[in-house]
Amino acid sequence: MVSKLITGMNKHIENNFWLYIISLLCICTGIVLGIYAVRYMGSFEKSDLLSYINNFTNVINKEGINSKAILFETIKNNMLLIIGVWFLGLTMIGIPAILIIDIIKGFTIGFTTCFVVNGMGVKGLWVTLLGVLPQNIIYIPCIMFASVLAMEFSIHLLNDKGNIRVKNSIWVKISSYSFSFVFVVCIxxxxxxxxxxxxxxxxKLVVERTGSLLV
Structure with missing residues (x-):
């Protein structure tokens, strides 16, 4: 089964190679924009964000971590993104919006990483490696895969617009398309x-060892 899954993934990448390249370029563009956004931020905005990080440190030290609340918020935010991409794939004109979502995701990663390293120095590298990188190693490929699925489906809808035979089997295709998104969510x-x-x-371990996240 694993072999079939890997073969299917390889075939999907091969068949949609340029869509993957476009999605990756949009994410990379977002990362670059996020980095530049931090570099050109005013001192007042940076000060506000650093104060937020300092408050976060105090909350960790005093109250601990509410993992269930973080899990609920994480699921809510990411599910909204995935459902948005899924819906846009059904619209036939959703490809530009899907690419904008990829750029926004890249921007979030670039901004967070650059700001953390910029504001915290060496500690920021540890926070990035331990607090930002692990989940995004999973999120980025999943979002790319979901984006390509949605763009591919949207293109097929446009190409098959006048085909009556295809229209009769559209619900089968939508079911298969939706199942692929369920697989993405599981990952x-x-x-x-x-x-x-x-x-x-x-x-929290970094905070306990250093006393604060701020330099």
Missing amino acids: MFIGFVLESYVTPNMI
């Missing part, structure tokens, strides 16, 4: 658990 749950139970404790 993303590994990231949800990491983000909720593992990475906060890693950050």
